[in-house]
Amino acid sequence: MNYRFAARMKRVPESFLGELFRVSAVPGVISFAGGLPASDCIDVEGIAEAARQVFAEEGRTALQYSTTDGYLPLRKFIADRYRRRFGLPATADEIQIVNGSQQSLDLVAKIFLDPGDAVGMERPGYLGAIEAFSFYEPVFHAVPLEADGPDLATFESVIRDHAPRFFYGIPNSQNPSGTTYSDRKRRAIAEILEETETIFYEDDAFGELFFDGKPRMPVKRYLPEQTLISGSFSKIIAPGMRVGWIYAPAPILREFNVAKQAADLHSNFLCQMILDRYLRTHDLDAHVRRVAAVYGEHCRLMCDLLDDLMPAGMTHTTPEGGMFLTATLPRGVSSMDVFHEGVREGVAVLPGVPFYVDGGGKETIRLNFSAVGKDEIVEGMHRLARVMHRLT
Numbered sequence: 001m002n003y004r005f006a007a008r009m010k011r012v013p014e015s016f017l018g019e020l021f022r023v024s025a026v027p028g029v030i031s032f033a034g035g036l037p038a039s040d041c042i043d044v045e046g047i048a049e050a051a052r053q054v055f056a057e058e059g060r061t062a063l064q065y066s067t068t069d070g071y072l073p074l075r076k077f078i079a080d081r082y083r084r085r086f087g088l089p090a091t092a093d094e095i096q097i098v099n100g101s102q103q104s105l106d107l108v109a110k111i112f113l114d115p116g117d118a119v120g121m122e123r124p125g126y127l128g129a130i131e132a133f134s135f136y137e138p139v140f141h142a143v144p145l146e147a148d149g150p151d152l153a154t155f156e157s158v159i160r161d162h163a164p165r166f167f168y169g170i171p172n173s174q175n176p177s178g179t180t181y182s183d184r185k186r187r188a189i190a191e192i193l194e195e196t197e198t199i200f201y202e203d204d205a206f207g208e209l210f211f212d213g214k215p216r217m218p219v220k221r222y223l224p225e226q227t228l229i230s231g232s233f234s235k236i237i238a239p240g241m242r243v244g245w246i247y248a249p250a251p252i253l254r255e256f257n258v259a260k261q262a263a264d265l266h267s268n269f270l271c272q273m274i275l276d277r278y279l280r281t282h283d284l285d286a287h288v289r290r291v292a293a294v295y296g297e298h299c300r301l302m303c304d305l306l307d308d309l310m311p312a313g314m315t316h317t318t319p320e321g322g323m324f325l326t327a328t329l330p331r332g333v334s335s336m337d338v339f340h341e342g343v344r345e346g347v348a349v350l351p352g353v354p355f356y357v358d359g360g361g362k363e364t365i366r367l368n369f370s371a372v373g374k375d376e377i378v379e380g381m382h383r384l385a386r387v388m389h390r391l392t
Contacts, residue, residue, distance in 0.1 A: 012134045016127075016354045023343045030380035033348040035175070035323065036371040041291045042238050043282070050278035054270070062273045068261045069253075070097025070245070071272040077279055078231070078245055085215050088224075094247055096256060097267045101205055101244035104230040105132035107263065108201060108246075111255040112165045113138050120158050120167035122150060124326070124355035124364070126175045126203065129168055138165075140357035145174065149181030149189075156192050166199040172216055173206035173322025176355050176366035180210075180320045183217060190222035199252075200227045208236050208288045210321035211296030225249055233275060235323070236288055241271040295323060298369040301377050309385035311392045316367075323370040326352065329363050333391050338365055338384075341391060347383040 020033050054062050069075070075092040082090035098104050105128065113119065115137035121129070123142035130140075141158045143150045150169065158164065169189075171181040181189075193200055202219050210216065220227035228248035233241065246256060260266075299319055306316050306327060313330030329335060335351035342349050350368075352361030369377065 008135055008137055011137055013131065013354070015131060016351070020348070020350060023348050026343070029343065029346050029348050030372060030376050030383065031348040032367040032369070032372070032380060032384075033350040034368055034371055036368070037235050037239060037323065038291070038294060038370050040373075041294060043278075043287065046282055047238060047241075047274065047278055050281060051274045053281075054273050054277050058273065062270045064269070066266050066269040066272075068096075068257055068266045070095070070267060071269065071276055074243075074272050074276040074279075075245070077276060078247070082247065086218060086221055088218070088221060090247060094250065094253065096246050096248075096253055096260070097272060098230075098244045098246055098260065099264065099267045100234055100239070100242045101203065101230040101232040101246075102128055102132070103260075103263075103267075104244065104246045105129050105203075106135070107256055107259045108166070108228070108230075109133045109136045109138075110259050111252075112199070118158075118162040118164035120155075120162075120164040120198070121357060122169055122174065123358070124176055124352060124361060125168070125357060126170060127354045129203070130354070130357055133168070142356070142358045143167075145177055145179050147179065149179065149185035152185065152188050152192070155189065159192055159196055159198055163196065164198050166201045167193075168201040168203065169219075170203045170205065171207075171219060172204055173209060173319055173324070175205070175322070175324050176326050176350070176352070178317045178319030178322055178325040180216065181219075186217065186219045187222050189219055190227075193223055193226055196226075198226070202227055202229045204229050204231050205235055206322035207231070209292045209295060209323070211292055211299070212320070213289055213292060220247075228252055236284075236291060237275065237278070241275055242268060243271055243275050292321065295321070295370050298372075298374065298377060299325065301374055302367065302369045302381065305378065305381035305385075309381055310388050313392075314388065323368055325367050325369065327365050327367060329365065330388075330392050331363075333363070333388070335362055335365050337391055338387060341387045342384060345383045345387050347380045347387070349384065 075095040078095050079090040079092050082088040113136040119138040123144045143154045232244035316327040317325045339351045350366040352364030
């Protein structure tokens with residue numbers, strides 16, 4: 001049988017994730033390559049009790065079809081949190097629930113992009129966004145990341161010369177670099193985008209996870225009508241529930257709602273109701289502080305071991321929060337060689353190549369510090385050090 005697939009399938013970059021999952025599942029391999037939150041930080045008992053309450057009191061409602069925009073009490077909770085944390089005038093009508101923030105990537109691209117349209121992205125950029133957007137055949141324009149956010153000269157040039165439909169960025173603890181935008185750059189981005197028709201797509205998957213517990217003001221505060229924010233409970237509650245959201249101006253949400261209805265009718269309503277019950281019977285702020293404290297300890301340990309164990313010429317970012325950091329390899333060392341040698345040594349890392357839409361990444365690797373415990377970090381970094389010293 002000759003299966004005739006759409007031409008777009010040939011234009012989507014080959015995913016590295018299948019190979020990554022394969023090697024990460026090998027017994028004995030310590031994986032710094034994935035993007036999982038810490039399983040030990042998931043409140044299984046609390047979520048189970050919330051589920052029992054929902055089934056006992058509202059089981060038939062929770063198991064029925066619902067509206068595309070999502071469970072209203074949960075949307076109100078999210079809007080209230082934006083008002084309390086940032087002073088943003090969010091309402092439940094501006095919030096729509098999605099199947100994890102990954103679904104937002106697909107649906108935003110679907111409603112904004114025609115083949116050949118320009119999209120702006122960070123360099124390096126989030127692999128999941130690159131893959132999601134690629135299905136709609138855009139032309140990517142990458143803006144290098146500096147220590148405090150995008151290079152503003154390049155950013156302004158991309159906006160002026162290519163008028164992208166949207167610029168996609170992760171201002172808080174960026175994936176893969178761990179970089180956080182300074183407030184100066186957030187304001188500058190807003191100023192550059194004012195009077196243009198480019199949307200700023202603000203992916204805030206990690207904004208709750210700053211190690212110092214202090215929230216950073218979103219770009220949307222400075223550019224309300226041109227910014228949409230996606231958020232997720234995956235990193236702070238449980239990824240298996242697949243509950244995220246988009247916060248956007250009404251004209252965007254109208255189109256988004258049409259696209260989502262066609263995609264899945266609505267997100268998992270049972271999980272929405274369980275999550276809402278959990279959030280209203282537990283202290284989310286206290287839970288987030290505990291998770292961020294664990295990740296902060298893991299990050300500092302990994303950074304210290306990188307400094308102490310690795311060969312000269314290897315550097316790394318030092319995140320303020322989130323789950324990832326990027327290490328730059330010594331001159332002449334290939335990230336793919338590190339990946340393959342690492343698997344043989346019993347440690348998995350993610351090569352930087354898939355994060356670059358315009359080529360690059362051969363000299364970088366992404367490391368996740370959230371998914372494994374301290375003992376595994378110590379052992380895994382010693383294994384990685386052995387690999388690095390062999391390759392240099």
